[in-house]
Structures are given as C-alpha cells and as structure tokens.
Amino acid sequence: MSKKVVVLGEAREGALRNVSFEAIAAAKTISGGGEVVGVLFGDAVQSLAEEMVHYGANRVITVEHPHLKQYTSDGYGQAFMAVYEQEKPDAIVFGHTALGKDLSPKIASKLESGLISDVTAIEGEGDSAQFIRPIYSGKAFEKVKNKEGLLFVTIRPNNIAPLDHDASRTGEVSSLSVDVTNLRSVIAEVVRKATEGVDLSEAKVVVAGGRGVKSAEGFEPLQKLANLLGGAVGASRGACDADYCDYSLQIGQTGKVVTPDLYIAAGISGAIQHMAGMSNSKIIVAINKDPEANIFKVADYGIVGDLFEVIPMMIEEIQKVKVS
Numbered sequence: 001m002s003k004k005v006v007v008l009g010e011a012r013e014g015a016l017r018n019v020s021f022e023a024i025a026a027a028k029t030i031s032g033g034g035e036v037v038g039v040l041f042g043d044a045v046q047s048l049a050e051e052m053v054h055y056g057a058n059r060v061i062t063v064e065h066p067h068l069k070q071y072t073s074d075g076y077g078q079a080f081m082a083v084y085e086q087e088k089p090d091a092i093v094f095g096h097t098a099l100g101k102d103l104s105p106k107i108a109s110k111l112e113s114g115l116i117s118d119v120t121a122i123e124g125e126g127d128s129a130q131f132i133r134p135i136y137s138g139k140a141f142e143k144v145k146n147k148e149g150l151l152f153v154t155i156r157p158n159n160i161a162p163l164d165h166d167a168s169r170t171g172e173v174s175s176l177s178v179d180v181t182n183l184r185s186v187i188a189e190v191v192r193k194a195t196e197g198v199d200l201s202e203a204k205v206v207v208a209g210g211r212g213v214k215s216a217e218g219f220e221p222l223q224k225l226a227n228l229l230g231g232a233v234g235a236s237r238g239a240c241d242a243d244y245c246d247y248s249l250q251i252g253q254t255g256k257v258v259t260p261d262l263y264i265a266a267g268i269s270g271a272i273q274h275m276a277g278m279s280n281s282k283i284i285v286a287i288n289k290d291p292e293a294n295i296f297k298v299a300d301y302g303i304v305g306d307l308f309e310v311i312p313m314m315i316e317e318i319q320k321v322k323v324s
C-alpha cells in the first residue's frame with residue numbers, strides 16, 4: 001500500500017540543512033510510490049519550500065509564526081501537531097539531529113506511536129521497508145520493521161543519499177496558520193562560539209586529533225590538512241579533556257556523530273566511545289604510533305608512525321597533486 005509521509009525540514013541561517021533532503025529521500029522509499037509532504041517551521045521559510053520540492057517532496061506546508069523563529073519543543077510541538085491533524089499521514093520522518101532527537105519522542109508520545117530512531121539505512125520500500133540502526137555504540141546493527149500503526153522514523157545525517165536536485169520538479173506550497181501559544185520556555189539569546197570554516201557535523205572530510213596530538217599547537221598541522229582537503233577538524237574526548245581543543249569538536253558517544261567520506265584519526269587510540277561517533281565514516285585512515293591501537297580495527301588504511309612526521313608528508317604530497 002502506498003503511504004502519505006510527512007517530512008520535517010530543518011533550516012539554519014536561511015538555508016535548508018542537507019538532512020532535510022536526505023529525509024525526503026527516506027520518505028520516498030517509505031511511501032512506496034505514495035505522497036511525500038514537506039513541512040517547514042520558522043518566521044520566513046516560504047522561500048525555502050520550493051527547495052524541498054526540487055529535492056523530491058510532492059508538496060510542502062509552511063507554518064510561519066514569530067514563536068517558531070527559534071526551535072523550542074513547545075512551539076514546534078504545537079505546530080507539528082496542527083500539521084498532523086490536517087494531514088493524518090501514515091508515516092513521519094525527522095532528521096536524527098539535535099532538534100529531531102528532542103522533538104521526536106515528544107511527538108511520538110502525544111501520538112502514542114512507536115519511534116524507530118537513528119536509522120542509517122533502509123532496506124526494501126513501502127510496507128516491506130526495514131530500518132537499520134546501530135546499537136551498542138555502533139558495535140552491532142539491528143533491523144527493525146514497523147508492525148502496525150503510524151510509522152515514525154528519525155534518520156542519521158549523512159547516511160541516506162538525497163535525490164538529485166531537479167529544478168523542474170513542481171509541487172504545491174501552502175501555508176497553515178497555527179496560533180503558537182503558552183510557550184513554557186523561550187530562547188532569550190543565542191551566544192555562538194566563534195567557529196570558522198566547514199561545519200563538523202556536515203563535513204565530507206574530518207581530520208580528528210587525540211591525546212597523541214599532545215598540545216593545542218599540535219592541532220595546527222591537522223587544521224592545515226583539513227583546510228587543504230576542504231574539511232573540518234574534530235577531536236577525541238581525550239584531546240578535549242586535556243584542553244588541546246574545544247569540546248564542540250568532540251566526536252563520539254557523548255559528542256558529535258559524523259559520517260564523512262573520509263575520516264583521518266591522528267593520535268586516537270580508538271576507544272568504543274569514540275568509535276560510536278565515527279565508525280560509519282566511508283573511508284577511515286588511522287595514524288598511530290602503536291601498531292596494536294584499537295582504531296586500526298575499523299580503519300580502511302592504517303599508518304603506523306608518528307603523526308608529526310606523517311601529517312606533514314601527507315600535506316606535502318596533497319599540495320603536489322593540487323599544484324600539478
């Protein structure tokens with residue numbers, strides 16, 4: 001049976017996040033030829049709705065309200081429930097982002113539905129879709145199937161490929177008026193940390209350093225390599241705890257989950273808690289002095305050596321290729 005699937009898009013600083021397009025692709029698979037309805041909340045999101053259509057949504061509903069300018073679970077919860085009541089979909093897809101992780105359990109509990117969270121792949125489509133999700137910090141995977149009722153899924157960013165952008169796709173964009181009231185909390189102010197360059201969560205290349213980097217200055221060659229490859233710098237908790245870098249760079253169970261095309265781990269031993277955040281990367285290169293380091297178990301390419309010798313050599317070789 002074909003399904004109607006509602007997808008929540010996420011905008012940041014006036015642009016849609018990639019995960020919105022990945023969620024549309026997941027919804028297409030789940031719909032089994034049915035309808036994919038994009039949903040956008042904010043205070044000026046009308047212009048972004050077309051973009052969801054170009055990535056495959058059949059139509060898009062926007063809810064604009066000053067209280068939706070910034071995410072609160074109360075505000076987005078009220079807006080989403082209004083969309084749900086209007087559309088009565090068979091399935092819902094959110095990104096497994098900070099927003100999706102916060103909002104999805106609240107909505108699932110209101111709707112008394114199940115929730116299949118942190119999905120990294122979908123096998124089959126329509127009614128026979130099975131959802132693959134990592135368990136035990138990525139040590140194993142389970143396949144989950146929805147037995148009955150509303151299907152509610154969150155998808156891990158960077159795992160499900162979006163459809164190609166096609167500006168010739170057309171679809172209706174409508175707005176729904178929702179009176180977002182009685183917020184129990186409001187965002188008074190957002191104080192941003194000054195970060196430069198590529199966003200770590202969405203980077204295609206991550207160069208991550210661990211305690212083996214030995215100091216804040218030790219991160220400089222890693223930053224140089226990341227810049228050269230158009231990527232971002234990340235870190236283990238060991239490096240953050242030692243004050244070599246900011247906790248916003250931490251990757252792992254209690255940090256960010258990243259799935260870049262290329263992950264270079266330098267001076268990182270490969271603790272299970274670190275691997276929970278990076279083991280799904282497409283290609284993993286590990287540089288470590290210790291040939292027995294655990295990180296080599298998940299690495300596609302292992303380099304046994306001193307990172308302060310290996311990284312400058314990599315930089316030199318990449319520069320040669322870039323120049324020629």
Ligand code: FAD
Pocket residue numbers: 209210211212213235236237238239250251252253254255266267268269270271272273274277287288289290293305306307308
């Ligand atoms: P170490 O384990 O000290 O490894 C340093 C490595 O560098 C060694 O393998 C060494 O051989 C190598 N090395 C040293 N010098 C060089 C050199 N010159 N060249 C090449 N290699 C060199 N950790 C995370 O990363 N992310 C998390 O989210 C996280 N969450 C946690 C949650 C909990 C509840 C707990 C208990 C722990 C968590 N940890 C997390 C910590 C984790 O268990 C490890 O302690 C941490 O990942 C170790 O960091 P590290 O690999 O940088 O350091």
